[in-house]
Amino acid sequence: MMTRECAVCLLIKPEEEFGPTYSERCRHTVRQICNICTYQSIRVILDDAISNQVSCPEPNCMVKLISDEISRVLAINNDQILLNKYDRYLTTRSLDLMDNFYWCAHGCGSGQFDDSKKTRDLKIHCDVCEKDTCAFHRVKWHDKMTCDRYDKLHPSIDLMTNKWMKNNSKICPGCQCKIEKNGGCFHMTCKKCHHQFCWECMANYTTRIAKPQRQHKISCQHHPIGNFLILIRLMRRREL
Template identity: 60%
Template sequence: MEHNQNTSYETNVVMAEQTATVEENNMAMPTRECVVCLIAQPEQEFYPTYSTTCQHMYRYICNSCTYYSVKVILDSAISSQVSCPETNCPAKWSSNEVRQVLLVNNDHLLLNKYDANLIRQFLESDDNFFWCAHGCGSGQYDYTISIRNSKMTCIACKKDTCVFHRVKWHEGMTCDQYEQWYPSTDAMTRQWIQTYTKKCPGCQCNIEKNGGCNLMTCKKCGRQFTWDNLFSYTPLTNYWYTSHQYDRGGTINYNTLANHTHVRHEMNHRPHRKGKLASLLRLLKF
């Protein structure tokens, strides 16, 4: 019995010493505060630098928030272009660098979507590639783009598309007759575009706003901007607030920002960190 008690005592002592050692190591571990989530985290959460084109020596956005930034870009737009979220870093990440972020976080679903978007954008960059005008989702190459009255038959749905006008085939009409028959329609379309759309500040394509909030995402280039004033901002900013939280002068409404659960907790329980909110301004890239 005495031997068992001694063994139990020694085991407890060893466990206590191991616990103390772990706690001491944790206390001694260098940390860094992420400028997005405002949480002090181990230094390894800020390594490595994801891109060789990045111009900063150190990272101040943790791995989790960096991944979230990439996820917002790829989830909310049909864009495959990802920029470094670090302040004042103009680096554009390569496809392999974006894939690395997704693979490290085991997001294979988003990785597949990203690869599909890369293929789509590559195809659409070629003037000789055409989507079927009937909306079946199929597309193919046709090298008669400059020839009027050229008809492309879809390999999927077998329906015809006018290659010159990129519309459903105008059965019984030549391209000249089609243009003569629908001139007023074209003029009305141009007037409607001028009245009800705005140009993306990134790629200059026309975008229509048919509801929802003031935040817009261009489906062609992925640029995010506010509809009223066409201010561009980084997708990482959406982690904290939406475009509703801008006042009419284009400045940040701190009262709305403070409604975020994490920020409200920080301000109520650690008021000395209230000034840290100002660091969020550095994330804006107008």
Template identity: 30%
Template sequence: MDQDFDAGFSGEEYDTDEDCASEDDGIEVAQADAADAESSPSSDCQVLAPEQLSTELNKIAAETSAIVGLSPQLCRIALHHLRWSKEILLEKYYENESPQQFFKKFDRDFPLDLNYVVQALPPRSGTCLICYDQKMLTGLSCGHLYCLACWHSYLSTRFHEYPDPFVLCPEPKCKQVVGDEIAMKLLTNEADKRFYQRVLINSFVECNKLLKWCPAPNCDKVIKVSHPECRAVTCDCECTFCFKCSNEWHEPIDCELLSKWIKKCSDDSETSNWLNANTKDCPKCHVTIEKDGGCNHMTYCPKCHVTIEKDGGCNHMTCRSQTCRFEFCWTCLGPWQPHGSGWYACNRFDDKAAKDARSQQENSRAALQRYLHYYNRFANHQNSLKFENRLMEQIKIKVDQMQAQSFSWIETQFLIKSVQVLNKCRRTLMYTYAFAFYLQPNNITSIFEDNQRDLELATEQLSEVLEREINPESDDLVVLKQKVQDKCHYVDTRRQVLLKHCQEGLERNQWIFRTAG
């Protein structure tokens, strides 16, 4: 373990700039393919616990100490200021005539004793220099004494406000460093001690290009890779994210364009986005319809105008009015029948309005409508993902019902995997609309839109089967399994085709991206 971990921790991995960078029964389901980048981490990707990182940084400090003759504590202080690079520390250290000159560059006091360890003075009674109460006091070798409550308050506040693990004595103008070992003794509650350990380890992680914290809430694991790049990595908590930008995995769009897209979607200048995303005009009378709570699940039937509630991820809507029963697409409000035919075009943006624009106002309106075309579809798939998280819970209930009917656990797992495939396809579709927003139209983009259309249609078909057609009490398991697996295999194939085409376009420089917008 240690040998694998140590490999790759050389000085070249650290930022040297002034600013630190920030089980299976053979069910043939395509989504279980380990070749998917986001479904299984690469062999060179490790998930590390904080304890492993703490051991590693202490090891680096001990190795440095053995070379320069400074105490490991002083070496940790110096390594922190030099991005935890042992090689850079050795280079800088031997450029100076004395250890005092070396530490002076960090604006820190350096003791004459090379083996010095920052320690607290023995407690004694006196007046605290912060609260001015008569208490038992302690301090560092600088002689500035404070009560334990003030020490804890000072250190806790500093570590929460300024994530520097090596702070100075509270006395103004005093350059004495509070070492990590004494800081752990002066902090009086376990929560603050754990937070401080995180601050210390974070100074090591943030300055190493091969390490990245898992962004999942309440997860304290770190991912280590052999090459820092835009790639999907998966933590033990099952969170899959982009190693480069720490956002959820966003293929096919790259990190830079995704950053621009996120900013654009959250920009105050796009206030009209909310109005367009959360309201729709009746296709007949054009009265504005607001969806319930802005959660993208209310509209009116385009034929009879009865209120429709969207309560799942599938976009195939059917009016519940017994006199209507009109089937339509939630996204475009058009009849659903064309969405299963060869001229399905719900995913395409008609650029005619933009071509016919004659004035600046018309151009601005066309630009806004173009943006909203892609934003609404991005947001629609995003909301469908939320519904399909609930779908997973419903599928688990159906799995339990099937197991209660004497089916084995293995025999029912195809349903769980099918929802996982559906989630992947939704997420991919979501980001294809952000990707498409920045694309300049050319002959290749029409192929992309065809692939996007095929994936979207296949995704909706799978979603409809999982939401509406599974009845554990009446379904023939063999028939159901074959049907679901066939659709899973097809939809995942379409997803891979789309992503492969996007990647090939990047490698061949066939994509031309808009710089504005």
């Protein structure tokens, strides 16, 4: 009897237990990982988070398995529970990609097809929970409100991100790249060119300089004297 040692469990097993390759795109003709270990490694990935990101576990292969190949491994190993879960995942994914399918926004897990050309102010009624969903915004139906009105009350995420970027990003004086503020710290270091500068006054802020504080512009609150001037200005204002 021909035998082989499994690269994972290190058991000597008959060759039949190293079945055929699971994918036609595999870069190896034989397998070094036994059937049980192959299945276990795929099960661990899918149990953790169901997805299509499953690769052939053979050393030096790493070919991404397609959904039929993943289903086949689960079917051969009689894992009906995981197979059902994976099927549901595939169905959900294909529905997500359809423009005329609308998930119920009330979380009942159901959804509806609708082929009307109109998209704004289109109310989709759920057959399962009897509640309504806005087809355009894909949210719970906004009662007594048109989609236009809803837009005005809910500035889009894009607008908000733009605003956030404006307040929290600057152009690096070193490489002209956009760089994001790093927490509450005013001492910025560009990840691209490693240029260091002050967030407030954009002054070059290299720690090699003996007194880095002096590098700030006098108008900057981080300048030792500037700080003092701001304090005086504040005190004067209080006196007035």
